[in-house]
Structures are given as structure tokens and as C-alpha cells.
Amino acid sequence: MSRPLIxxxxxxxxxxxxxxxxxxLRRVRAEGEAHRPGMQVSPVEGRLLYVLARLIGARRILEIGTFVGYSTLWLARALPEGGELLTLEADxxxxxxxxxxxxxxxQAASITLRRGPALDTLAAMPAQSFDLVFIDAMKREYAEYLTAVEGWVRPGGLILGDNSLLFGAMYGEPRERISPAAEAAMREFNQRLADPNRYDAILLPTAEGLTIARKR
Ligand SMILES: C[S@@+](CC[C@H](N)C(=O)[O-])C[C@H]1O[C@@H](n2cnc3c(N)ncnc32)[C@H](O)[C@@H]1O
Structure with missing residues (x-):
């Protein structure tokens, strides 16, 4: 029998x-929960995103998967004066x-939301530098998001991927139906970030799993 780690x-x-x-923040979270329960990071995870961004002095942040903006606002609050956050949302x-x-x-002046499928938006963006990229959109696209952004993360910058245990599928105990494409993509995502020659990384055992990778 398993029990929660915390x-x-x-x-x-x-x-x-x-x-x-x-x-x-309370209103944003309540709206998100009412709209589609379980989509947002928790308050503790939101605070973790904020602290990670502060730890590396992030000035430019990219988020893939806005939903109603809960994690966006935590990250935006970590920015210094003049910092920028770009967030991508298809819906x-x-x-x-x-x-x-x-x-x-x-934080309105520091946040830009781009609409449309993230892979299309990323493909149309010129090369640029980010201090932190937070990935929290379509699970079967995680490896492609990584391919699109990893060259844009500065050395010492962070790539974060939420739901990286893929609802139990990564260790053979899926709690819901997971497509083979999503499972393969998440396995590749974690495996690439686990490469010690390129990243200092760990999959943090939060409820859904949060992969944290610092680019070397
Ligand atoms: C898990 S929610 C994001 C939650 C948010 N990061 C938070 O913690 O508050 C995933 C979001 O990604 C969006 N999404 C799904 N596929 C997408 C895609 N291909 N491109 C951009 N956004 C996408 C969904 O519409 C949804 O709003």
C-alpha cells in the first residue's frame, strides 16, 4: 500500500x-478549480516556483500552459523591476x-500571453534567452517543447516540467488512461533532463512530480 510522501x-x-x-491568488485558484478541477499547481507548488525563480534571479521567464493564470502570477511575482514573463495558451x-x-x-505590464498551440508559437519565435522555462501543457508534446526551448535557456537557468510522473505512468501504476505517445514523450523528457553532462536535475516527488533541471 502506498501513502503520500508528505x-x-x-x-x-x-x-x-x-x-x-x-x-x-485565492480568486484565481477558485476560478480554476470551478472551471476544471486539478489543473493548477497547488499553493505550495506555486510558492516553490516563486522561490526557484528568485533563487536564480530570473528576469525572463517562459511558461507553456497558462490555464487561468495561477502559476503565471506566482512566477510573475518573482520578477524584478523590468522583468518579463511570456505565457502560452491554446484555449x-x-x-x-x-x-x-x-x-x-x-504584474500586468510584465506578462505577455500568446494564444495558440504552443509548438506553433515557439516555432515562430526568434531565438532568445530565458532564465526559467516552466512546462505545464500537453503531456504528449513535452519532448518537443524541450527541443524547442532548451537552446534558449541560459547556462545556470532552469527548465521545470510539471506532472512529470504522468499520473503514475512513469513507474507503471497509471491512475488514468495514458496514451502511448504521452508516456513515450514524458519518458524522453525526463531521460534527456537526467543527462548529467547537460543538466543538474531531479524529479521532485510532489503529488504529480515536478522535474527540475539546471542547465550546465
Ligand atoms: C495544467 S493546465 C496549466 C495550469 C497552470 N500552469 C497552473 O498551474 O495554473 C494546462 C494548460 O495548457 C493548455 N494547453 C494544452 N495544450 C496546449 C498547447 N498545445 N499549447 C498551448 N497550451 C496548451 C490547456 O488549455 C491548459 O490551460
Whole structure:
């Protein structure tokens, strides 16, 4: 029988001690949960994204998979004055809701949302440099996202991939139906980032798995 690596009371203690959600973050999370439950990072994971971005002094962040903007706002709050965050979203309704929230935040000037399938957007973008890339969109495209962005991450920069245990599929205990394409893509994504010649990386055992890779 398996049990969570971190018991719920411990998570509650961590959240109470280290995570302060203001009214906007609470509203964004509630809207996301009402719209499609389970899509967003948790408050503790949001705080983790914020801390990671602060640790490396991220000034330019790319996010793939906005949803209604919860993780976007955590990351944007980590930016210094003049920092930039580009977030990519395919679904027009999600993008509309997210942009509404961004306008209510103090970070609107630093956030740009691009609509459309991420691989098309990435293919049309000129080469550029990012300090941090957070990948949280279509699971069967993770390896292609990595191919598109890894040359743009500066040495010492971070590539983060959410849901990288793929709902249990990575260790043979899928909790839902996973397509062979998604499984192959996530396996390739993790395997490439696990290459010690190119990255210092770990898959953090969060509820869904978060791969964290620092480019060497
Ligand atoms: C798991 S949700 C993102 C959650 C968000 N990062 C958060 O934690 O608040 C995934 C999002 O990716 C979007 N998405 C799915 N496929 C996509 C694609 N090919 N290109 C861009 N966005 C995509 C979905 O519409 C959805 O809003």
C-alpha cells in the first residue's frame, strides 16, 4: 500500500508557515478549480516556483500552459523591476479568463500571453534567452517543447516540467488512461533532463512530480 510522501498535516503546516496567498491568488485558484478541477499547481507548488525563480534571479521567464493564470502570477511575482514573463495558451476561454486576472494584478505590464498551440508559437519565435522555462501543457508534446526551448535557456537557468510522473505512468501504476505517445514523450523528457553532462536535475516527488533541471 502506498501513502503520500508528505502527509496532509505536514503540507498544511508548510502552507500555513510559508505560503501566503492574497485575495487575487485565492480568486484565481477558485476560478480554476470551478472551471476544471486539478489543473493548477497547488499553493505550495506555486510558492516553490516563486522561490526557484528568485533563487536564480530570473528576469525572463517562459511558461507553456497558462490555464487561468495561477502559476503565471506566482512566477510573475518573482520578477524584478523590468522583468518579463511570456505565457502560452491554446484555449481562448482560458486565455480570456487569465488576461482578466492579469489586468487585476500589479504584474500586468510584465506578462505577455500568446494564444495558440504552443509548438506553433515557439516555432515562430526568434531565438532568445530565458532564465526559467516552466512546462505545464500537453503531456504528449513535452519532448518537443524541450527541443524547442532548451537552446534558449541560459547556462545556470532552469527548465521545470510539471506532472512529470504522468499520473503514475512513469513507474507503471497509471491512475488514468495514458496514451502511448504521452508516456513515450514524458519518458524522453525526463531521460534527456537526467543527462548529467547537460543538466543538474531531479524529479521532485510532489503529488504529480515536478522535474527540475539546471542547465550546465
Ligand atoms: C495544467 S493546465 C496549466 C495550469 C497552470 N500552469 C497552473 O498551474 O495554473 C494546462 C494548460 O495548457 C493548455 N494547453 C494544452 N495544450 C496546449 C498547447 N498545445 N499549447 C498551448 N497550451 C496548451 C490547456 O488549455 C491548459 O490551460
Amino acid at each position: 502527509p496532509d498535516p505536514a503540507l498544511r503546516y508548510i502552507a500555513e508557515t510559508f505560503v501566503e496567498e492574497d485575495d487575487l 481562448a476561454t482560458h486565455a480570456d479568463v487569465a488576461e482578466g486576472f492579469f489586468r487585476q494584478s500589479g
